[in-house]
Amino acid sequence: MSDAASRRITQRDIAKLAGVSQTTVSLVLNNRSSEETRIPPETRDRVLSVIRETGYVADPVARRLVDRHNRILGVFTYEPVFPSATADFYHPFLVGIEECAERLGCDLLLLTSVPVIDGRRRIYHEANRLRLADGCILLGRSLDRDELARLVSENFPFVSVGRRDDAGGPVPYVGADYGPAVRALVERARALGHTRLAYLGHGEGAESLADRMSGFLEAAGDLPVRHVRPTAGGPAELLDALEGVTAVFAEEYADAVAIADEALGRGVSLPADLSIVTLGDPTRPAPTDIDFTGFRIPRREMGRQAVQVLTGLLEGGPLVQRLLPCEPVEGSTLSGPAT
Amino acid sequence: MSDAASRRITQRDIAKLAGVSQTTVSLVLNNRSSEETRIPPETRDRVLSVIRETGYVADPVARRLVDRHNRILGVFTYEPVFPSATADFYHPFLVGIEECAERLGCDLLLLTSVPVIDGRRRIYHEANRLRLADGCILLGRSLDRDELARLVSENFPFVSVGRRDDAGGPVPYVGADYGPAVRALVERARALGHTRLAYLGHGEGAESLADRMSGFLEAAGDLPVRHVRPTAGGPAELLDALEGVTAVFAEEYADAVAIADEALGRGVSLPADLSIVTLGDPTRPAPTDIDFTGFRIPRREMGRQAVQVLTGLLEGGPLVQRLLPCEPVEGSTLSGPAT
């Protein structure tokens, strides 16, 4: 390509054109006329006009090399964002992140180049681009423990979206407060007279799942509870496994839809014969007309606040761990059990 | 903060630890044992093991300073992505862009920090961050002509998503082929017997609007057409302005929804009394249960191909201008006119 022709214009070029030194150009650019170094208006104007004519802008890369920060925030998504299945789930987080970054005058570096190793994305690899940013926001249901620990130990500024257990030290996060949200739903079910409850989901593996499960168990108290894992088996098997249960709490929205459809297909009436409660937004597309009772994850707000916490960190602020309340969704799939 | 403690580890540090020079570390890192410079396995292993122990990774910033490119693609969105109104419209483009960037091992820099001046975002301003990326993808309904011209004249590698008129030179783009898509719909309407057609929209201002309009006019031929601009005035006024028309082609999905609702409210039956055709996806949220006849903009594919074209450019490839076909949507709002 036109190497010479399209070479970036540099401060040296400006300097030559204005008949001054590169230093002066830099000084003018940064408005740094202190006691020690002052530039008379004439010179300053001359330089400025050359800059205007040429349309020069400082190379952010070189700048960054010198002052070690560049107002770029990295965004790392653990689960691949494609196919768009999960994209819809992650989008609101990104919207919140972007919104706040915009307000703060930061750009976002989407670390999309991260290679997938052993079925998951890895931050650390030979061409690690993370440090191009001042700090980083980590997104994903389950983050790699070792990588998290390494980030912590290297003292790299980052914030996780979603609560994380300690990883060789406390992990900064902005998460959703699943515990109270789930408890409230379970308590409501109990108040309505349900005594045969089931938890449909893994309930472990990721903090967000464990938090739901523990909220469920707490509120269930000494009530017998059934734990149905949506591993193999289709909707039919799942529904079979729920025989006798009057209220089921579904970790995954899609699972709720699946068993609801299956139940309706069998002539079971909802919620009279079976109450179904969802514990969050769909992470997979799950088309349905049913208005499920449950709660919404404050995704956008989580994104927003994650950015705030991160920039706070960058400015030497404290390590923050914050949980945001989930918004209840009234819905129509929870009622008293048929007597 | 812990300046000294948390200072990045550099090649020099590695060099000291391994008892070699910084040069050697760099050579080992880049596998550059040529005829001239070769590293015996012992030394290489020693260096590598230090690198492994320390977890060193090269600073992408410094690297970029040297080789003048960094596999980062800038993404510049003209319209602010917030509030999420427009976000939903732009999301698919981003998904396509991200998908392709991932495949190519590129990261994406979302230029969110761009200031809004005179009601619109501007690329060129004092803190222009554009050049941090190797090249850039421009997104937005209407791009600023002057800025576009400047990008062209500066020979900065970029690709527009959406067709653009020349701006002091041809503009590389991947756009939607509105002309044929609109023509096909108009022709279908004519074949069904419609003779009183209307175009609801601006039909100018942005290339994408002008393209729709000209497709409309071409296919309308010598038929009288009415042009209704959705400026001031609510749905009622718009519908009034359509008196006597049997088929209306709406530039904006939301406008189609508005007049449809208004028409239904007045007891007009759709499509018997009035056929309504949409010319693209909703750019604003427009909730409706109506299954409009029209077409879909291949947004995701446009994003994907924009990335391909951009990386092509970066590798010295040709300037590409490409239009992708829009996918027809059968829908149920176009039928023969009531006789």
Place this chain on the structure above:
DNA sequence: TCCGAATGCTAATTCGCATTAGCGCCCTTG
């Protein structure tokens, strides 16, 4: 008239990495 201070600028260095040129060592060979 001469010294010291204020003024207006620049040379030199730094950031972390890549790369070119070339230095010193050892081993061969005539």
Place this chain on the structure above:
DNA sequence: CAAGGGCGCTAATGCGAATTAGCATTCGGA
């Protein structure tokens, strides 16, 4: 034993901007 040549490494330099230290001027005051 000296010359020649391969081997293994390093010094030096550049990328573009920021910054520190300090060099020339001019000017004011005694």
